[in-house]
Amino acid sequence: MKKFADISEYYTGDLAVHEENEWIKVGHKHFLDFVNPIIEAYEIMKVVEYGCATGHVAFGMPPHIDYVGVDRNNWFLEKARERCQERIFMNCDIRDTKFTGYDLSMAWGFIKHFGLHEIDEIIDIVISSARYSVLGMQFLAHPADLDDGTAYHHSWISEERFAGVIDRAGYKETSRQLFSTFMHPLNIHAYDCAVLLERK
């Protein structure tokens, strides 16, 4: 059972923290430094971002792309629309609305917020909406069999599990950038990275 049943509620009230937190800002920069060269190299035009929050990633992307941001927190979306007036932001729950036909789908700081019971399905929804996907992932290095999501609002999955999900969805990993490794106080050894996936 996941402690935080609805992560959007968890974040509401936390907007100032989200906007000013240095750790979050560094994360956006890392992610954009990885994704923007991919957009250029693959001549990506149509992009969907899941869990776009207040539009930080959207703001740092090339202006010419056809972008849609998806989130279920209206408070965050209002801020995103102020920040990027030329972009489209939609209030949807990823579990209820199907987006298809994009060149690139992205999710940064998003997948880890779902419960372990649904995380495979969420990854599948995100990646199968586009030919290429860039996912921010937090992988569990140790302990490998931890059933988390109960005491902390992040779920950690193993590399093996992730590889199985993307293979079954018909995708392969073609590039990866490691951002950091860390030991969480709950004795979880994990690492943050972005991965590029491509339809086989």
Ligand SMILES: C[S@@+](CC[C@H](N)C(=O)[O-])C[C@H]1O[C@@H](n2cnc3c(N)ncnc32)[C@H](O)[C@@H]1O
């Ligand atoms: C940690 S924040 C994402 C950070 C964001 N990508 C950024 O760059 O700042 C997680 C976001 O996912 C959104 N979210 C959570 N569950 C969702 C769902 N089922 N459908 C759509 N958005 C969801 C939350 O509202 C929140 O904005």
